[in-house]
Amino acid sequence: MVDGVIITVIKSLVLASVLMGFFAYMTWVERKLIGRFQARYGPNRVGPYGLMQPIADLGKMLQKENMIPEMAHRKLYIAAPFIAMTCAIGAFGLLPFGNVATIPGTDWTIHLYIADTSVSLLVVAAIGSLGFYGLMIGGWASSSKYALLGGMRAIAQLVSYEVAFTLAVIGVIIQASSLSFVTIANAQEHLWYIIPQFLGFLVFFVAAVAESNRPPFDLTEADGEVVAGYHTEYGGMRYAMFAAAEFINAITLSALGAVLFLGGPSGPFLPGPIWMMLKIGAFLFVLIWIRATLPRVRFDQLMKIGWKVLLPVATLNLLLTAVAVVYL
Amino acid sequence: MTELVWITLALPLVGVALLALFGNNLPARGAGLFASLIMLAAFVTAAVALILLANRPEDQRQVTETAWTWLSAGDFRVGFDIWFDELTALMLVIVTGVGFLIHVFSIGYMKGDLQERRFFAYMNMFVFSMLVLVVSGNLVQLLIGWGLVGLSSYLLIGFWHHKTSAVKAAKKAFIINAIGDVGLAVGIFLLFVDLGTVSYSGVFASADTLSETQASIACLLLLVGALAKSAQIPLHTWLPDAMEGPTPVSALIHAATMVTAGVYLIARMNPLFFYAPKVLDLIVIIGVIGLLMAGAIAIVQTDIKRIIAFSTMSQIAYMFVGVGLSAYWAGIFHLFTHAFFKALLFMGAGLVIHALNGEQDTRNMGGLRKLMPKTYFCFLIGGLALTGIFPFSGGFSKDAILSAGLHVDSTIGWIAYGGGLVGALMTGIYTFRLIFLVFHRRLSPYAEKVAPPLIKHHGEGPRSMLWPVYILALGAAFLGLLQIPGLTHVMSSWLEPISPNGMIEATAGQEWLTTLIGSLVGVVGIIIAAHLYLHESDAPDRIRLGRGRLIARALERRCYWDDLYEWMFERPTQWTASFLNRDVDATAFRWLPTDGIGTITAFFGRSVVVLQNGIVRSYALVFAVGIAGFLLYLLVRGT
Amino acid sequence: MITISTLIAVPAIAAVVLLVIPFARQAAGYLALLVSLAVLGGVIGFIYRFEPVAGYQFSDNISWIAPLGVRWHVAVNGVSLAMIAVTALITTCALGFALWAKRDRSHASFALILMTEAFLFLVFAARDLFAFYVGFEGMLIPLLVLLVVWGGPSRKVATLQVIAYTAFGTLLMLLAILYLGLTAPGGPNFDMEAAIGRGNDWVFFAFAIAFAIKSPLFPLHGWVLPAYRQASPEVAAVLSGVASKAGAFAFLAVLVPLFPAQSEQYAWLFIALGTIGFLWGSLLAFRQPDGRGVVAYSSIAQMSFIVLGIFLLSDRGATGATFQMVNHALVSAALFLVVGWLETQVGSGYFAQLGGLARRRPVLATVSMVLGMAALAVPGSSVFASEFLIMLGAFESHWWLGAIVALGAVLAAMYMLRWISAILHDRESALAGTLNPPDLKQGALMAILPLVLVLIGLSIAPAQFTDRVDASAHALISAAAKEAGR
Amino acid sequence: MSVGIPLFLGVSAILFTIGLIGVLLRRSPLTILLSLEVMLNAVNLSLVAFSRQIGGSDGQVFALVVMGIAAAEVVVGLGLVVAMTRRSMVLDTDELRTLNG
């Protein structure tokens, strides 16, 4: 057991790098998949099968001029993407990719997670919700009406779905009697919570889609209405950071779903991290699939779904869970 | 026998109920016929009851019976009773008999009025009320009858309710009667408190336990009721106005029956009045004043019915004098004859009015003797009876009263006697003034225009109107023969038992003397009237506008009684009520406890309002300074 | 066997059902009418089973709010049964009139009238102070809603005035009840029996003021005129007919038995106020420009008179007051219905715009005349009987008092005659002539006629009534009368 | 526990004072609300500190309650601000004095 500051830092760096790579190639995967869903090829010019496309994009982004709108609040304008990105990556720190692993060739064992606290779930939720400040600040600091509208939409959406999201998760918490991911994951050794918590899972999933601003709930950057939402005035790397934050959020939520409902890193034959990746991948695939299939909802429909469908269903789920836990 | 009385009582009530519920299904004439038949049946039963009573031994002529307990509370218990004795029987016969005749008369008189059914229902109801009054065996039931006749009178006076004057007169009558009712009621309270009973038998039996003061007060209160109902001074002002009602109403209620209820009351309660001699004296004095005043006023009136109304008042005053002198039989006797001749006069007047198409002002009459000879003849009989000319009925009865005064031979007696004679003079004057004005002299332009065609068309009136008049005329002419001094004494002996303490009955000599003097005085009156009014002359006007103008003026204004009441009671009441309503109640009780409190609170609120400057920060500052100070205090104190 | 609790529950449940389910007007009306008729039938059953003795009968006594010692204790004696009967009758008539009058949102108005009935039953039957309080104040809620929603043009001001007055009394009474209930020996106990004789002067006056406001007794009558003027006729009928009787009833059945010493000590005050109020109301009724004003002030006068009768603390006074409560309830309810009917037909209740309506309208004339004569206590009417008893009682206590109130009766004659002639007699006003309202018939008549018929029935044999309540009424005042040494 | 509880309380007092000054001096309702939040948070800190001092969870529960109430207060306060905005009113508490006496 060599958990210490150094190891933690190393683990963090590794995780951050992996995540960035993951994000970069997820963009390729998404574009490719969307292309195939739409009977197109997707990126195929840069490198074989367009595999170099993310790198090309990175190069393009890095080259671009960093413009700051004249009326913008400069500091906040600059800070916003960083906030978004930091929060997105930060949330990942508490997710487990397995229990304990031995570093090959040595007898050093490490935890396959950075930290585990008794309130992990709360911390993830907290950090995840902080991520929205990036959006809001970006939208506000741009001093542009479309950006502001996008930011405000983001907040409204967040607040609305946070409720249902949390309520849906509480079902799992009750069943596992813990807020720690490790404990929750370990509690699913025999039965994934997707079975007993199916209602909760549905709510969780829809709310997660909305929380990550993915279609069909990407009202914050709805191009037909608010141009590009909160990042209308952003370009180059700053835009890329927003995009990264958004994607990492989606990954985080997928991971969360995997841990909470699909048993986390556990699984037969393969090691924990692989299982975890597979489960995250499955989530992400569904997210992309949904994006390819469903049209964007209107804002009022968004609110209606959040408050009038998800919230009651989540409450019902909570109630059923509570009753079941107490009386079964 | 009591069954007959109950039937008599029930018949008019049945009439009312049937007329009220099914009247609309009857033809207009049918209502009158039906009501008259009811009355005829009631008269027959009453008469049979009277005969049956007369056939009983004298000591068993008092029958009481209770139908059901009407009201009870603790030891206070009132039944719905009958008390059938000689007086009741006589009153029953008078009421139903005269009532029947007047019902028949009304058939003709009310013909063409669109609301005959209502009229006859009211009439039947009046008769019922009157019967309740007279058969009552206790004071409360008497009061009920008393009130109900007042109600019937109100309804009938206001029968033509589209006339404002009629409505006003009705209200006036009702309210003054209500005052009388209150007096009567308080008297009953007093009797109950003192004697613990309200039934006649109980009161009579224990009347001797009352002190004279108690008895006097009780009698005085009963007298108030009697005064109001019988239109005696000072509660008489309603009667002249009551002539707004249809003429048969005047005949039935305001001449024959209801107004004499006061006399009946005093006569009925005579065992009690026996213990209040001063009240009896008061009754005589009131009566004397009343008969003089009413007679005087009658002389100057111009409305045919008003004249008869004042005459009625005057005649009832005679009856009061009679009962006040404890000559109860004489009072009732006069009541009896008066019922006939006054009804006769009213119906005669009714015929005239009918013939003149509703005209009542004597100045628009005159010379009707030739056009309406039968009416004239009957009217003349009535007038002679009223004036008390021997041998018409009125003479016997009035002279019986006067001779009682003579017989008493005290100051009060002499006052009664003298006053009565002066009254007789006046009676002669106004009666024959009326007759001369209406039937003699030349036809007035109005009458000339209206009367002949009507009379040519209808005759003097339909038979239903004429026959009752004839019958009454017979009665008015000959009923006095029931009591010829020294020869017959049907009345006095019949009524003797109602007064256990004895009655005043003059000797035959006194009576004959009075008859002589009375007739003479009456004749003098007639002569004066003839002198002044038989032919058109300016003599009356000369007196009216000359030396006698103050008196004439006063008489024309009915001695200022109405004005007096208006200024003493009506206006102050209205003014007070308006003042209380507009100023006191609205301010003190409606405004002050609701809006007023708000206003006052707001006033105090405004004085501290400067503290609320609207700047929130300043409130917070005060708050903060306060907390800082408080903490400082705690710190300092703590050390 | 129907119990008193059932009697209270049936209209309450029906009210809730009617409130919740938006029946159509006809359906709601007939349902409400049916319920009230059933209740009336039940009440008649009680009258049939009733024994004319002093004590309380048909008692229900179960624990209600246990920690506070509040019990659901309902029972009736002669007085309360009389009031319950008259409540049931008047409610039925009011519902009939409401059905005839075709109001908006009528299912709610029917429901509220029924709810009022339930609360009134509770007031009359409660033997527990808390339950009594619930009924006494609870009945105001539906009545105020009825007033403020279905009232006349200035209904809001009127409602505010009623609230301003009653809230004051309510608070006082609540404090008094809490005092009595919580200081009971042996833990909190709100039963009336337990409270007898335990109060002091303050508690007595707290109750008295609350009751005086509701009655209304003389100086606290300010809410009456606006409320009676603005309420719809059936509500005014209920309000003046029975709701105000709750106050007088409370004087007789709560205040006097519970505070015999104080009642005796301060009887002079209530007698004085009653006398003043009687004259005051009668005088002011004489100057009102509209029918409702006359009836309102006559109600004030009559209620003051009833309170006077109660505080005579004599057998005659108590029986007379009870009887007068019933009579006046019937009379004023019927008068309000007639006046209200006139307003719906002519569009105005002001005398200046009425008149001459007796012509061609025999039924209206007869009904109005009968009611008017009853109201002015023409001898022979049941009102006369009750007034006679009270006056007799007054005379027994002080002869001048009897004389004064007897003279007050003349004022009653004056204003009622004014009312009658202003409506029925004289010439038709231009308005009435133009509108040419029909005669009173069918629906409205059916609503008013029962009241008139009961009045006539009571007039024929008042003893049938007084014999039944005499013992009860006497029992209520006997303790206080004993204090007085009578 | 190497840091003394009084230090936390001192920080709490300072924060409270800063918030109070903000409430007293600022005139924008938004800023006043924010300053109020500072004050509430200062109190929360001291509650948690006291809770730690006595080793029970009561103070923390109290802090949670304060948070809930603060959320409610913010909702109402912000609702008022929004309403004021919609009615085109000035967002300056010194200008909003129509309720003065």
Place this chain on the structure above:
Amino acid sequence: MLDQVKGFSTTFRHLFQKPITQQYPEYKRPVYPRFRGRHQLHRHENGLEKCVGCSLCAAACPSDCIRVVPAENTPDNRVSAGERYARIYEINMARCIFCGYCELACPFDAITLGNDFELSEISREALVYTKSMLLEKPALRTPSQAVDPYDVPSQEIERVLGMYDITTATNPEGAE
């Protein structure tokens, strides 16, 4: 609910479908003959320019992209068939919307719109086509269909006219 499932299955099926994308630079779809692409100025057979510098095209242009500066033909310098000629004739392709109004406005059929659409340049200036550029024959980079598959009406009219010989029936004299 079933509809949603249907939608998801549709998109899922597409995953395994061969893409229908036409790879552009490698494959160019022929445009139809009336496609409006790059402008061209024409000459008479004798080599004179058809354009007489009347500026009607410039007036007709809704996006103000044509600039014409005329000059007088002199005997020694005869450029056009008319009295004057266009000394300068410029079209700003960056502004042009290819509406074809100039073609309609021209009284001498001097300007037409061709089929070429590959006009991208790396500077804006290069997009201003001068007269000389316009007079040149454009490079044939765009394949064009021989028959306009979308011009159904004209084909139909011709077919119908052929069937009934309407021209002669309605116009026996052969006049206009």
Place this chain on the structure above:
Amino acid sequence: MDIVVFFVASGCAIASAIAVVAQKNPFVSALALLANLASLAALMLLLEAQFVAAAQIIVYAGAVMVMFLFVIAYVGPRGEIGGGVRKPWLVALSVFAALLIAVEVIVVVFGASLGAVASVDTDYGSPAAIGKALVTDYLLAFEVVSVILFMAAVAGVVFGTGGRPVRLSTEQVLAKEGESAVARRREASRAALDAARDSTTGESAR
């Protein structure tokens, strides 16, 4: 270690609190408050109140401040009107009172001996412990808070949706902003019109 964290966190807290109060722009104030909250959360973690710290972030940062920012953004750049009724003595008194309170509290805190800090086990401050306290001893407070929150939600909806936006008439604008503003607006619109006219008559194709 702890002491370093404490001083850093409390320094941040005080600095950000000053920023909250001092910043002109409410948006920035709100963000400063966010920083303040985060610092306080850190301090609470030092006090071993993990759950409260997390709740602090979730409730305050995650919901309350979001709402703040939303409203500030919605309201737009409107704030205190310059000048006005500020009175120097009022400012002085305010600062004095506030500082007095601070001094008093600090005197009390450091003057009183609080005694030994209680020792706690690992369960202290955990969600389980807080939750147990919340639904047993403090159930009433918990329910009251929930009711108050519900009422606040209703109030928020009512306030937020009650009024319709008021469109100012020219007169009201005059009253609010003065003659010059109206004149400026008119001038601007006239200029825009002129510009449009010029462009249509322009000659150049470039």
